[in-house]
Amino acid sequence: MNIALTKEEYESILRIKRDLHMHPELSGEEVRTTQVIRDFLKGIPGVELLDLPVKTGVAARIKGKGEGPETMLRADIDALPQTEDYESPWKSVNPGVMHACGHDFHTAALLGGAMILSRAAAAGELKGCADLLFQPAEEGTTGARQMIDAGLFDVIHPDRCFGMHNWPSVPAGKIVIHPGALMSAKRNFTIRIFGFGGHGSMPHLNRDPIVCAAALIQSLQTVVSRSMNPLSPTVLSVNMIQGGSPVNLVVNEVEMRATIRSLSEEALDRAIERVQTLMENTALAYECRAEIEWKERIPAVFNTPEMCAAAERAAGEVCSAVESAEITDAPPSLASEDFALYRGYAPAFFYWVGSHREGEPEEQLHRPRFHTDDEALYVAAPLYAASAIYGSGAPDAEK
Ligand code: NI
Numbered sequence: 001m002n003i004a005l006t007k008e009e010y011e012s013i014l015r016i017k018r019d020l021h022m023h024p025e026l027s028g029e030e031v032r033t034t035q036v037i038r039d040f041l042k043g044i045p046g047v048e049l050l051d052l053p054v055k056t057g058v059a060a061r062i063k064g065k066g067e068g069p070e071t072m073l074r075a076d077i078d079a080l081p082q083t084e085d086y087e088s089p090w091k092s093v094n095p096g097v098m099h100a101c102g103h104d105f106h107t108a109a110l111l112g113g114a115m116i117l118s119r120a121a122a123a124g125e126l127k128g129c130a131d132l133l134f135q136p137a138e139e140g141t142t143g144a145r146q147m148i149d150a151g152l153f154d155v156i157h158p159d160r161c162f163g164m165h166n167w168p169s170v171p172a173g174k175i176v177i178h179p180g181a182l183m184s185a186k187r188n189f190t191i192r193i194f195g196f197g198g199h200g201s202m203p204h205l206n207r208d209p210i211v212c213a214a215a216l217i218q219s220l221q222t223v224v225s226r227s228m229n230p231l232s233p234t235v236l237s238v239n240m241i242q243g244g245s246p247v248n249l250v251v252n253e254v255e256m257r258a259t260i261r262s263l264s265e266e267a268l269d270r271a272i273e274r275v276q277t278l279m280e281n282t283a284l285a286y287e288c289r290a291e292i293e294w295k296e297r298i299p300a301v302f303n304t305p306e307m308c309a310a311a312e313r314a315a316g317e318v319c320s321a322v323e324s325a326e327i328t329d330a331p332p333s334l335a336s337e338d339f340a341l342y343r344g345y346a347p348a349f350f351y352w353v354g355s356h357r358e359g360e361p362e363e364q365l366h367r368p369r370f371h372t373d374d375e376a377l378y379v380a381a382p383l384y385a386a387s388a389i390y391g392s393g394a395p396d397a398e399k
Helices: 007-022 031-042 103-122 143-149 209-227 265-285 305-321 338-344 374-390
Strands: 047-050 058-063 070-076 129-135 160-171 174-176 180-183 185-194 234-242 253-262 289-294 301-303 326-328 348-356
Touching (some): 007 031, 007 103, 007 374, 031 047, 058 103, 070 103, 070 338, 070 374, 103 129, 103 160, 160 174, 160 305, 160 374, 174 305, 180 348, 185 209, 185 265, 209 265, 234 265, 265 289, 301 305, 301 338, 301 348, 305 348, 305 374, 338 348, 348 374
Parallel strands (some): 070 129, 174 326
Antiparallel strands (some): 047 058, 058 129, 174 348, 180 301, 185 253
16 A cells, blocks of 8 residues: 555645644634544544544544554644734734644644545554544643543553654655654743832832842843753743833732743753742842742653654655655754653654755744745655554553
């Protein structure tokens, strides 16, 4: 059986990609997208939709013939709150919302993978089964947790998981297989600093949380520069600060939001410890009180040697079937991915698939002119399918 997309299959998922691109939906609001996915899957022979108590997102299954592993294939489906600036007939019609991360591409690719797997199941070439997961709310890294909490792993019991992200700095056609840490571990946090407000002309009667916050932001810049091993890439950014009043008033409270990313879990541990110490003692020094709210820790996306070997087998089959496909490597990124949470349930591998069209300017993820090369679907869809058909042999050691 040929695992390449047929021309008709390609055209049908390209229509979906363009439709989703035109109608992007924010994290947790992917209602129309969910319906489009469900409707498309209903038209593929052998696809069984699975019941999960979620508002958005879809889980489905394709059963193969005979004994074999259960493989979860995951795509994310949500868009971003930004305005598209790239002209095309399928430019976003939802003001201020855009598929700036290419999750429309991932969704279309997994639907294409489903069509290939349906053929493989009918031909007796898919053993075990493939679980298709269309995950909502990846931006903000809350969707994987929602699916898990909704009982995903009571409904499916995968022996291994594969996910992918398009990668715009890599030419279309290339499949990135990177061993070790590929995307960073992350911990977001919110700090609230409480002072004692009053008249701006009477500092002796007030405790100003703005000055305390300013000092803390400066101190936090030393976490990476003075406490981290420079060989463990780590980033700490304070991305939001709020607190203010008319000019003659000292406020009671300031809030700031920040993120720490690192390719090393140990470095992230150390950074968390430093943030805590700096916050407590800066507050003390400025006679304020501070509270910190840590968000869920997202582990690093990490490709083990065993899962790299499995991914190489699958990608090798795609390279045999699709002329433009080629395996490559690329440097890791400090972006995060909540796909990493699935690694707590089964061995997991994460691909990057090149999405840059030769000759065009490179537009990075989350930029207003970002777009993906349609032709990259010819590689991404079979890569999902091949991962379920050929990506076996991964030991259960990590489970
Ligand atoms: Ni993304």
